[in-house]
Amino acid sequence: MNISIIGAHTTKFGEQWGVSPRTLAGEAFTGAVSDAGIQKNRIEALFVGNMLSGILGRQEHLGAFFSEELSLTGKAACKIEGACASGSLAVHAAVNALLSGEYSTVAVLGIEKMTDYKPEEVAAALMGAGNDEERMAGMTFPGLYAALAHVHMKEYGTTQEQMAAVAVKNHFHASLNPNAQFHSKITVEQVMKSTCIADPLKLLDCSPISDGAAVLILSTNHAMPAGRQESRTTNVSIVASQVATDSLGLSGRKSLTELAATKKAAEKAYRQAGVGPADIDVAEVHDCFTIAEIMATEDLGFFDKGKAASAIVQGHTTLGTAKKLVVNPSGGLKGAGHPVGATGVKQIVELYEQLRGTAGKRQVEKARVALAHNVGGSGATAVVHILRGS
Amino acid sequence: MNSPVKHWRNQKKITELVGKTGKIVTFTIIRVPPAGYSDQAPYAVAVIDFGATDRVSCQIVDCELTDISIGMTVRLTVRRVKTPGIDDVIPYGIKARPIHSL
Numbered sequence: 399m400n401i402s403i404i405g406a407h408t409t410k411f412g413e414q415w416g417v418s419p420r421t422l423a424g425e426a427f428t429g430a431v432s433d434a435g436i437q438k439n440r441i442e443a444l445f446v447g448n449m450l451s452g453i454l455g456r457q458e459h460l461g462a463f464f465s466e467e468l469s470l471t472g473k474a475a476c477k478i479e480g481a482c483a484s485g486s487l488a489v490h491a492a493v494n495a496l497l498s499g500e501y502s503t504v505a506v507l508g509i510e511k512m513t514d515y516k517p518e519e520v521a522a523a524l525m526g527a528g529n530d531e532e533r534m535a536g537m538t539f540p541g542l543y544a545a546l547a548h549v550h551m552k553e554y555g556t557t558q559e560q561m562a563a564v565a566v567k568n569h570f571h572a573s574l575n576p577n578a579q580f581h582s583k584i585t586v587e588q589v590m591k592s593t594c595i596a597d598p599l600k601l602l603d604c605s606p607i608s609d610g611a612a613v614l615i616l617s618t619n620h621a622m623p624a625g626r627q628e629s630r631t632t633n634v635s636i637v638a639s640q641v642a643t644d645s646l647g648l649s650g651r652k653s654l655t656e657l658a659a660t661k662k663a664a665e666k667a668y669r670q671a672g673v674g675p676a677d678i679d680v681a682e683v684h685d686c687f688t689i690a691e692i693m694a695t696e697d698l699g700f701f702d703k704g705k706a707a708s709a710i711v712q713g714h715t716t717l718g719t720a721k722k723l724v725v726n727p728s729g730g731l732k733g734a735g736h737p738v739g740a741t742g743v744k745q746i747v748e749l750y751e752q753l754r755g756t757a758g759k760r761q762v763e764k765a766r767v768a769l770a771h772n773v774g775g776s777g778a779t780a781v782v783h784i785l786r787g788s
Numbered sequence: 789m790n791s792p793v794k795h796w797r798n799q800k801k802i803t804e805l806v807g808k809t810g811k812i813v814t815f816t817i818i819r820v821p822p823a824g825y826s827d828q829a830p831y832a833v834a835v836i837d838f839g840a841t842d843r844v845s846c847q848i849v850d851c852e853l854t855d856i857s858i859g860m861t862v863r864l865t866v867r868r869v870k871t872p873g874i875d876d877v878i879p880y881g882i883k884a885r886p887i888h889s890l
Contacts, residue, residue: 519823522823534869536828536847537833545835549813593819594819650843654813
């Protein structure tokens, strides 16, 4: 693939009651255009990743909504929805639009505004990603992943303390990320003592409800835009973009110890990029709950099944002590926040910074190949992107 | 599920499921419920396997939450599923009872 990320920017994630979605989108877009050093009229199409604007905010038609807001009126624009994978699905659509030859420069906006609404309203809205049967049962998202955790614990002896170690690591990484929702380090004891949400998952096993936006500018043109301020030494390319799906609900799955969609998307992405799990230096994976990072690092092939939890506890994926690769240097969904439509785009913004060597205190040394993994629902959609810096 | 026509369509599915016996594959206890379920919390939700047919996700009722375990045998029954709005049809659906409590 001949596709480069030429600009990227993310807003701070968190409770942002003082700003509207328009302001969040404007900030992320202005930052990305400035990073790219291009005139925004060079952008031919806008892809918006969002899940909840219709059900919570009663605003649909986000393609036109944000093209007007970002002064791109007249350009092609649409919204892409795939629950918590909406952001990376929008990137996937943008990549395919570039590969088709129709456009040469496009923008992807991932955005979500969640904290304006009551938690039970948000919980009910997020269950739009599940199926009717799960909604009727009064299931919640923490509940779905708790049910997966229960099977993983029984099958592989995974413990609640091991899951807590994922939250501890990701809060540590988030403490180094100025855009993260949380900057406080936490301990395994704090996670274990936090309020139970859905057994065995506790409050600090769960990613938070967040506001945020992230923007990527993608181009088929490798030539550096003329007139940019800084000289760029590293070009970041997207070398794989793959999607796979599975049953909407847990009752349709053959196995509950893995997400089959993740395995399928990863297999296709490794083949497309011509790399394997051992080549990945840094990964942003979908840790909506601590158990999700354990399952993801196994399903992506970084660890054998049942082996990820103990490796995470030993610091094998932590900045500074990592053996093979660093997982979730941004803090992940757990520490950096999870504005659902923005997350998949933010993951790629983080990896772009890592590959360019501009990630500051959370820089992974000698990062050359990076992987982003974004999940919709309880594993019904999985999206894997692989990036290369050169 | 406020529309009567949705209730009517859903009842066909309930008829197919009620009385079936299966085993709990996994479960959780929901302590922070979504809107409409707060009067029931905490409650257990499980994935139930019927062997030959598809699995189903539903609540486990008529037992202590601490007595629920993976592998437990349960039978599907009809129950009110959530608190209806003031003018709504009462929503009925499937829940499961441990066999020993029948």
